[in-house]
Amino acid sequence: MNTKLMQSVQQWLEWDCDVNTQQELQHLIDEGNESQLLDRFSSRLAFGTAGLRGKVGAGPMRMNRLVVQQTSAGLGKYLMQHIEHAENKGVIIGYDGRHDSKQFAEDAADVLLAMGINVYLTYQTAPTPLVAFGVLHLKTAAGVVITASHNPPEYNGYKVYWENGAQIIAPHDTGIAACIEEAARKPLFRQSLNIGVEGKKAEKLDEVFYQTYLRAILQSKELSNHTQPSLVSLAYTAMHGVGAELAEALLKEAGFDAVYSVKEQREPDGHFPTVNFPNPEEKGAMDLVIAQARKQQAMLACANDPDADRFAVALRLDDEYQMLTGDQVGVLLGHYLLSFSAPYQRLICTTIVSSSLLAKITADFNGHCCITLTGFKWLMNVAMAESLPERQFLFAYEEALGYCIGGMVKDKDGLSALLAFTQLTAELASQGQTIWDRLYHIYQKYGFHLNEQVSIALQESTPNIGAYLREHRPEKIANLTVLSIDDLSLSRRFNLDGSTELLSLPLSDVLIYQLEKGARVIVRPSGTEPKVKCYYEIVEPMRANESLVQVQSRAKMNMAVLIQEHQAGLPVE
Numbered sequence: 219m220n221t222k223l224m225q226s227v228q229q230w231l232e233w234d235c236d237v238n239t240q241q242e243l244q245h246l247i248d249e250g251n252e253s254q255l256l257d258r259f260s261s262r263l264a265f266g267t268a269g270l271r272g273k274v275g276a277g278p279m280r281m282n283r284l285v286v287q288q289t290s291a292g293l294g295k296y297l298m299q300h301i302e303h304a305e306n307k308g309v310i311i312g313y314d315g316r317h318d319s320k321q322f323a324e325d326a327a328d329v330l331l332a333m334g335i336n337v338y339l340t341y342q343t344a345p346t347p348l349v350a351f352g353v354l355h356l357k358t359a360a361g362v363v364i365t366a367s368h369n370p371p372e373y374n375g376y377k378v379y380w381e382n383g384a385q386i387i388a389p390h391d392t393g394i395a396a397c398i399e400e401a402a403r404k405p406l407f408r409q410s411l412n413i414g415v416e417g418k419k420a421e422k423l424d425e426v427f428y429q430t431y432l433r434a435i436l437q438s439k440e441l442s443n444h445t446q447p448s449l450v451s452l453a454y455t456a457m458h459g460v461g462a463e464l465a466e467a468l469l470k471e472a473g474f475d476a477v478y479s480v481k482e483q484r485e486p487d488g489h490f491p492t493v494n495f496p497n498p499e500e501k502g503a504m505d506l507v508i509a510q511a512r513k514q515q516a517m518l519a520c521a522n523d524p525d526a527d528r529f530a531v532a533l534r535l536d537d538e539y540q541m542l543t544g545d546q547v548g549v550l551l552g553h554y555l556l557s558f559s560a561p562y563q564r565l566i567c568t569t570i571v572s573s574s575l576l577a578k579i580t581a582d583f584n585g586h587c588c589i590t591l592t593g594f595k596w597l598m599n600v601a602m603a604e605s606l607p608e609r610q611f612l613f614a615y616e617e618a619l620g621y622c623i624g625g626m627v628k629d630k631d632g633l634s635a636l637l638a639f640t641q642l643t644a645e646l647a648s649q650g651q652t653i654w655d656r657l658y659h660i661y662q663k664y665g666f667h668l669n670e671q672v673s674i675a676l677q678e679s680t681p682n683i684g685a686y687l688r689e690h691r692p693e694k695i696a697n698l699t700v701l702s703i704d705d706l707s708l709s710r711r712f713n714l715d716g717s718t719e720l721l722s723l724p725l726s727d728v729l730i731y732q733l734e735k736g737a738r739v740i741v742r743p744s745g746t747e748p749k750v751k752c753y754y755e756i757v758e759p760m761r762a763n764e765s766l767v768q769v770q771s772r773a774k775m776n777m778a779v780l781i782q783e784h785q786a787g788l789p790v791e
Contacts, residue, residue, distance in 0.1 A: 220252065220256075223252070223255055223256060223259055224247075226259050227243060227247065227255060227259060227277075230243065230259075230276075230277065230278070230284065231243055231244070233284060233405055233406070234276070234282075234283070234284045235283060235284070236282060236283040236284070239275070239276035239277075239282050239283065239284070240276075242275065242276040243255075243258075243276045243277065246276075255277075257279065258275065258276060258277025258278070258279045258280060259277050259278060259279065260279065261278070261279060262278035262279060262285070262399075262402065263278065263279055263280070263281070263285060264395070265289065265292075265391065265394055265395040265398055266391050266395075267385060267386055267387055267388070267391045267593070267595045268375075268377065268385065268593075268595070269375060269376045269377040269378045269386075270285070270289060270375055270376040271366055271369065271373060271374075271375035271376075272373065272374075272375070273372050273373055274317075274318055274372060274373065274374050278402070281318070281322075281373070281374040281375065281376070282318075283318075283321065283322065283325050286322045286325045286326055286364070286376060287325050287326070287328075287329050287406050287408070288398055288401050288402045288406065289326075289376055289398050289401075290325070290326040290329040290330055290362075291329050291333070291397075291398070291401035291406055292394055292395070292396075292397035292398030292399070292400065292401040292402075293309075293330075293360065293362070293378065293394055293397070293398070294309075294329065294330050294333040294335050295333070295397045295400070295401065296390070296393050296394045296397045297309070297335070297359045297360055298333070298335070299397075300390075300393070301359045301360075301381055303359075304335065304359040304360075305333075305334045305335050305336065306336060307336070307357060307358050307359040307381070308335060308336030308337055308338055308356070308358050308359060309330055309335060309336070309337055309338070309358055309359060309360045309361065309362060310337075310338040310339075310340075310349055310352040310353055310356055310358045310360075310361045310362070310423070311323050311326055311327055311337060311338065311339045311340070311349070311361070311362045311363075311364070312339075312340040312343075312344035312345075312346070312348060312349035312352070312361075312362075312363050312364070313340070313343060313344065313363065313364040313365065314343055314344075314346070314363070314364065314365040314366070314367075314459065314460050314486070314524060314525045315343045315458070315459060315460050315486025315487065315488055315524065316364075316365070316366060316371070316373075316374050316488040316524075317488040318364075318374055319343070319364040319365065319374060319488075320343075320364075322364040322374065322376070323339060323340075323362075323364045324339070324411055325408075326362055326364070326376075327339050327411050327414070327420060328408035328409055328410065328411060328414075329406060329407075329408055331408075331409040331410075331411065331413075331414040331419055331420055332406075332407040332408050332409040333407075334419075335359075336419050336420070336421075337411075337414060337419065337420045337421070338352065338356055338358065338420075338421050338423050339411065339420065339421070339422055339423065340422075340423045340427070341422045341423060341424045341425075343460040343486050344363075344428075344460060345460050345461050345464060345522075345525060345526035345527065345632075345633060346363050346365055346367070346377070346525040346526060346527040346629070347431075347526065347527050347627045347629060347630070347631035347632070347633060347634070348427075348428065348431050348464075349361045349362070349363045349379065350379055350383055350384075350627045350628060350629040350631075351383075351431050351434065351626060351627045352423070352427065352431075353379045353380075353381065353382075353383045353628075354383040354626075354627075354628065355430065355431075355434075357381075358381065359381050360378060360379060360380060360381060361378070361379035361383075362376065362377065362378055362379075363376075363377040363379075363525070364376060364377075365377060365524075365525040367523060367524065367525050367527065367528075368457075368495075368496050368497035368498075368523040368524055368525075368528065369496075370490075370495060370496075371488055371489055371490050371496075378394070379628075379629070382599075382602060382628065383598075383627070383628035383629070384594075384595065384598040384599050384602065384628040384629065385593075385594060385595035385598070385599075385629060386595065387595050387596070387599050428463075428464065431464070432464060432467055432468055432471070434626050435468060435626065435633065435634050435637065436468070436471055436472060438623075438624050438626055438634075439624070440555060440559070440612070440613075440623050440624040440638070441472075441623065441624075441634060441637055441638055441641065443558070443641045443642075443644075443645060444472060444473055444641070444644075445641070445644050445645040445648050446644050446645075446647065446648040447472060447473035447474045447475075447640070447641070447644045448473065448475065448476075449644055449647035449648060450474055450476065450517055450518070450640055450643050450644045450647060451476035451477075451478075451514060451515070451516040451517050451518075452469075452474070452476070452477055452478070452511070452516050452517060452518035452519070452520050452640060453477075453478045453479075453480065453507050453508070453510035453511035453514060453516045453518070453519045453520065454466070454469075454477055454478065454479050454480070454507065454520045454521070454636075455479070455480040455483045455484075455504075455506060455507040455510075455520075455521045455522075456479075456480075456483060456484055456485075456486075456521075456522055456524075456526070457483050457490075457493065457496050457498065457503065457521055457522065457523060457524055458483050458485070458486060458487040458488075458489075458490045458491070458492070458493070458496060458524060459486060459496070459522060459523060459524030459525060459526055460486050460524065460525060460526055461522035461525075461526030461632065461633060462479060462484045462485070464526070464633055465522060465526070465633055465636055466479060468633055468636070468637055469636070469637065469640065472637055472640075472641070474640055474644075476514075476516070478510050478511075478513075478514045478516060479510075480506045480507050480510050482506060483506060483507075486524075490524070492506060496523065496524050497523060498521045498522075498523055498528065498530030498619060499530070499544075499618070499619060503521075504519060504521060504530065504532060504541065507519045507520070507521055507532075508532055508539045511532070511534070511539055512537075512539065515534075516534070517533070517534055517643060517647075517652075518531055518532070518533060518534070518639075518640070518643060519531065519532040519533075519539050520636055520639070520640075522632040522633065522636065523619070523632065526632045526633055527620065527629065527630045527631060527632050528618070528619040528620055528630060528632045529547070529619060529621060529632040529633075529635035529636050529639070530542075530544075530547075530619050531547060531639060533652075533653050533654065535654065542653075543617070543669065544572075544615070544616070544617040544618055544619045544620070545572060545573035545575070545617045545667070545669050546657065547615070547619070547621065547635075547639065548568070548572065548573070548576060548615030548616075548617070548621060549573060549575050549576050549579065549660065549667075550639070550642065550653065550656060550657065550660075551613060551615065551621060551623070551635065551638055551639065551642065552566055552576045552579060552580070552613050552615065553576075553579050553656075553660060554638070554642045554645075554656075555612055555613050555623065555638070556579065556580065556583040556585060556612070556613075557583075559583075559612050561584070562607070562608050562609065562610055563610040563611070563612050564580065564583055564584065564585030564586065564609070564610075564612055565585065565586050565588070565601065565604060565605060565609050565610060565611045565612055566580045566585055566586070566587045566588070566612060566613050566614065567587070567588045567589075567590060567597045567598075567600060567601045567604075567611075567613075567614035567615075568587065568588075568589060568590075568597075568614065568615060568616070569589065569590055569591065569592045569593070569596070569597065569616045569617070570589055570590070570591060570592065570706075570723070570728065570730060570740060571592055571616075571617060571671070571740055571742070571753040572615065572616055572617045572669075573617070573667050573669050573755065574667065574736070574738065574755060574757075575660070575664055575667040576615070577589065578664050579660070579664065585612070586604070586609055588600050588601065588604050589723075590723070591706075591723060591724060591726055591728075592616060592742075593616070594614070594616065594620055594622070594629050594630050596724075597614040597615075597616065597622070598614065598622065598628045598629060601614055601622075601628075602628070610625075611624070611625055612624070616630075617669065617671075619632075621634075621635040621638075623635065623638055642656075654766065657766065658766055661760055661766070661769065662760050665736065665757045665758060665759045665760065666757070666758045666759075666760055666766075666769045666770065666773050667755060667756070667757050668755070668756045668757075668758070668770070668773040668774065668777055669753065669754065669755050670753075670754050670777055670781065671751060671752070671753050671754075672751070672752045672754070672781060672785070673749050673750075673751050673752075674749055674750050674751075674752065674785070674788070674790055675748065675749050676748045676749055676750060676790060677748075677790075678748075680748075680789065680790055681789050683741065683743050683750050683788065683789070683790075684707065684727050684729070684741075684743055686788075686789050687729055687741060687788075688705065688707075688729070691703060691712070692731075692787065695731060695733060695739055695780070695783065695784050695787070696779050696780040696782075696783040696784060697783075698733040698734050698735060698737050698780070699714070699733065699734045700714065700731050700732070700733055701713070701714050701732045701733060701734060702714060702731075702732045703729060703730070703731055703732075704721060704728075704729070704730035704732075705729055706721065706723055706724075706725060706726040706727070706728040706729070706730070707725060707726065707727050707728070708725075709721045709722075709723065709725060726742075727742070727743050728740065728741070728742045729741045729742075735757065736755075736756075736757030737754075737755060737756055737757065737780065738753075738754070738755040739752065739753070739754055739755075739780070739784055740752065740753040740754075750788075750790075752781075752784065752785070754777060754780055754781055754784070756773050756776050756777045756780060758772055758773040758776065
């Protein structure tokens with residue numbers, strides 16, 4: 219077996235304090251399974267703007283106790299280098315309901331404490347937005363959440379918030395990664411969490427902290443609309459995650475009494491036994507909550523993902539329930555919040571791949587809409603950079619079921635989004651209207667916006683998609699004239715008339731085609747997988763006396779043509 223590989227494995231075994239992963243590695247050694255050992259030791263999990271995420275197992279290319287400890291040591295060193303009084307400010311740590319999450323959280327705490335950094339650890343599982351809230355509330359140097367969000371059961375992750383409460387962006391991601399690499403080259407020191415508590419260097423955040431977060435939501439001006447909550451009924455699922463207790467308490471405090479939780483999915487369970495994939499967007503994931511809603515004849519079927527930072531909803535339509543897309547929820551919430559916000563609080567943020575509809579609505583309300591790269595790390599850092607006393611942040615969303623309301627949490631928050639949506643539903647019900655009525659009104663005014671995403675797997679023989687498309691600029695896509703092409707790798711817009719404009723977005727391997735009739739195509743090669751993602755938007759004006767079903771049917775037919783003809787022009791098999 220490879221000598222250098224075995225030296226790395228033996229060093230790992232010497233430093234690893236986990237008997238389970240020690241045995242896992244020893245089993246691979248005894249079997250002579252060099253391919254599996256190479257897979258685990260060829261590199262280490264890359265630390266980026268989303269922190270770490272990977273399958274649980276032994277070795278530096280997996281999530282395990284030693285990787286968490288080394289990551290925490292690197293983070294701690296970087297914090298002490300770049301944040302004044304980082305040791306005293308400390309780090310807040312929370313964790314989800316996955317099998318290893320509590321242990322990983324305690325490992326992170328032990329390493330930081332040994333470095334002299336104060337630690338605030340949640341006393342039980344915690345929704346991810348609770349930790350983001352805690353960074354600002356406790357004024358910590360950073361926040362860490364041990365979570366793999368809605369990934370399959372075999373995954374876990376390590377998510378980092380900076381002292382501003384938002385997810386880290388450059389240069390902090392590469393800076394922390396470099397410190398982790400350095401920390402991984404030597405043995406680590408740990409201090410018992412219990413000793414930290416006794417010495418007043420560690421604090422377990424108990425129910426009082428959870429209630430502080432809940433009270434902050436209920437007292438925020440954006441969530442103070444308590445119009446006849448008794449008119450709304452809803453089914454709710456935490457999807458085997460950590461959101462149920464706070465979600466139920468939040469709704470009850472706000473006056474929503476007709477709430478029917480899905481018992482089978484209420485408690486945290488890292489096996490996620492009732493869903494194939496614990497993501498509300500996946501087919502079948504909402505089946506149980508929709509069945510509960512149908513049983514109770516509830517207006518809404520609502521879900522949080524397992525770490526409660528995302529929100530999904532299905533609406534009753536006759537005797538059936540229909541899922542709203544993330545774009546539809548984002549547009550509804552944005553329109554609702556703009557309708558009663560103060561003139562100085564109308565800063566909205568969406569991403570390049572989200573529907574263009576909310577930007578049009580924002581303009582009608584004399585607001586300002588910022589368009590960012592995908593991900594809440596961009597949404598919230600841009601929101602803070604663009605906020606002014608006369609232009610304060612109100613709302614941000616991305617199509618992947620993420621929503622942020624007001625400035626209390628600088629990340630997506632599925633719990634406050636749940637409350638906002640039920641409050642919107644109650645307000646409409648008090649006027650004898652439904653969410654469908656509101657959508658119809660919006661589409662009548664701005665046109666029916668349909669958005670779809672297609673992911674294309676690439677073969678080894680597939681040429682570089684970005685390079686090919688830059689060399690072959692289309693004049694038409696599906697008989698729609700290309701009005702402009704935004705090439706984010708160059709920060710340039712190329713217009714139909716030959717002129718160019720400088721873009722303010724960060725460099726990224728993304729091409730955006732603006733087409734006539736309001737249509738749009740976005741091509742975004744994946745940075746981590748051999749695939750390319752294409753995002754499509756169609757805008758259809760609503761005809762006189764046309765129903766939502768009719769305009770949706772027409773838009774879907776035109777969307778199918780757009781997708782088919784665009785993909786026919788890509789150099790993929």
